[in-house]
Amino acid sequence: MSFDLKTLELFVRVATLGAIGKAGEEFGMSPTNTSQRIKALEAELGVKLLNRTTRAVSLTPDGEVLLENSKRILDELEDMRTVLTKTAESVSGQLRITASASFGRAHIVPFVPEFLSLYPNVSLDLNLTDRVVDIVEQGYDMAFRIGALPPSSLLAQKIYDNPKWLVASPDYLDQAGVPQTPEDLAKHACITMGKVQTWRFMSVDSKQHDVQVGGPLSVNFGDAISEWVLAGMGIAEAALWHAGPDLVAGRLVRVLPDFQIIPQTSIWAVRPPGRLMPERARAFLSFMQANIIATNQTRYGALL
Template identity: 50%
Template sequence: MSIDLKSLELFVRVAALGAIGKAGAEFGLSATAATQRLQALETTVGTQLLHRTTRAVSLSTDGEIFLAHAKRILGNVEEALADIQPDAQDIKGDLRVACSASFGRLHIAPHVTEFLEHHPGVTLQLAMSDSVVDIVEQGFDMAIRIGELAPSTLKARKLAESPRLLVASPKYLERHSVPTTLEDLKHHNCLAREDMRTWSLTSADGTLHDVKINGNFSSTSAEAITEAARSGLGIARKCAWEIADQLTNGSLIPVLKNHTVSPYWKVFAVRPPSRLPSARVRAFTDFLEAKFKTVPALCDQA
């Protein structure tokens, strides 16, 4: 009996999604091609694994048993591949990575030369944009995402922390006073990212508060918000890694330090669900994780 791993991966995705067409699209297969592949798998194992109707797909009794084994097999293969990583000098090929513009400029681009010197056979394409890209549809090997991950089929690995805080310039605070309560915050000029007019903060006793903010400036650019806050326009909600230099030189000062910004954010590496991680992806992910551990603002030590 011979079963290829791609058919097992497809079967597992169909079981998770309940839809052959949607699962097949993750593998670059039409619904017809995906169906044929699943039928061939059923022929090989000698039993019906899926019940199909015009509206839905569900597991048969044998399919439920087979699913547990399929997941275990794929997990063992992934672990095996991770254990036989080639030498750095032997890792070759293209690596396409997506990330936000601000984070990429500050915490990825400065390390690109070192990574490529360690892996001379790799060609790295770093796409930096504040728009969230569909890495499956656009053919990226991985992406660096910051925040709370939305439900998806992507596989994620946490790389670092991304604590957030409220900040303002000394000039602004001298002119408008320092807020000491959440009620005070409502009367300050708050700088909104895009059109996010509600800030969630957790007090020391663990109570979550949603505060409606007011302000005369918003932007789709994280760096524009930083500059506006630094120049004295108002109070901004920022990731610690974005403003580490400004916190150090005193051009931005934390406010309402007895509250934490919610939800708590983290930095993740995400990759397509239907692929085992290549040596290139593993190498770059490990490299970034090691770099991030040396940055206090990415370790909740800002």
Template identity: 40%
Template sequence: MNIEHLKLFVRLAVTHNISQAGQELGLSPAVASAHISKLEEGLGVRLVHRTTRKVSLTQEGEAFLPHAEEVLASVEVARTSVGAGSTAPRGTLRVTAPASFGRMHLLPALKTFLARYPHLSLDLRLSDSIVDLVEGGFDIAIRNAELKDSSLVARKLAPDRRIICASPDYLKQCGEPAAPQDLLNHQCINLLGLETWVFDSPAGHVSVRPTGQLRTDNGEAMRDACVDGLGIAISSTWSVYQHLARGELIQVLKDSPLVAETAIWAIYSSSRLMAPKVRAFIDFYAEYFGGEPYWDQALSAQGAHS
């Protein structure tokens, strides 16, 4: 039984499209179709229903799928165990990450990462939408969201500290809030899904639902609007540390820190043994960011000199 045929079948089960599944594995539609036919001939059963638009698994295909996935997982583990410590990671690593974080903090280190692993290529997809790791065929997802799928595991790469910011022009015109409740009297820029801001105060947690003329689904757009003086906003320090250093933004409500259990996570499928290419990427960026990432170090240095 051909391993490449199994890989194609497993991707086909997700994409329901022979051309797309073949493209992901570097195969032409004609070759991909021939591979599936050979797999069916070898098994003596029809695995897929084919139409002009998409394919679906037959009952036999559905029954065969988990066994095909198990075989591929076993092969990966076997290859890793034989080459552990002596074989460099190779192949294509597919990673999805938030657009702003990926552009600002993954891309600048990629030259070093790829030079360290010359047999590895990277397929990096940057999107603010949460992409399904398995259905998308990704090896790693970079997220700062809660891990909900028990079939996935996560490793913390860096903290995701969030603060309240405003531009000097906005504060000059509208004044600075002295307490979280004062935000109700200010223009605030809301990020979709983060409309309630929770603060830690001497009296306990304080929840505020600020309002304003602008709401957006993009953190970078929210930050830039805040720089332009449209209102007060929540931002991650990794997003605003340069703007704070340049004086384009000012942190407010320092005595009332936000309550947020957020971090930058690398999420991947659980297995008995992590693939070398996955381990290489995660270890590299965990070391690159370090215990206190460079963006928070910059803010600490700025605070020490202010």
């Protein structure tokens, strides 16, 4: 029988991606096998689901109907599965997670003991690296990523906003002066991430300011930027989760608080394609998101 759960999942991915081969690859199937499976589904239902060309596929009216109902069926099955497997004792197996080193140390590592106490049958393999890991090829359940996500077949869920501000130490501002406009930054030592030399801002009246900045220091590691800013070496862009403790303590202050850095970014959890998420991954994502939100609101709510 062709009308089964895997075939519905496959059909939804084909419809979403508009490509039979790419969808089949996510399921470990060849383009030929994928096409045969979709044709068998069409034969069983007695309708044509896809319009096929050499470059892409599109849905027929019957395909649109099946897509809508398939999504609803899969959602209901996933909800049922969650209800039936929601006890902590039933959540088990090894969980493989990767995240950037700085973010992982700040927002994942501190909460792992509590998570494992809640789910004692789960083991965790946590890879903290600033290299972008291919989570499908290397077998990870999930990755936490910050910023704009490139187009991919990975499934993404927004965890939290990632507000970015300009920061500096009080000592630096005492010596170099306090910028009043983005254009004033051209006269200051600005610590940049890698080769980025243009900072963009939006004023309260929605006017964009593009400023060429420079200084004696640039680096590709956020922790180094934090140390240099604290040492009074200049002004830098910093995310709230990174600079928050120092802002609260007064070791850093915001610069140009009336101008918003653009683009603003978010914190994301991405996972391999496929409809069903392992329950251990679902539990970890829910737990970490709740703690990330609570931590930021509790510690840094006054800054927002």
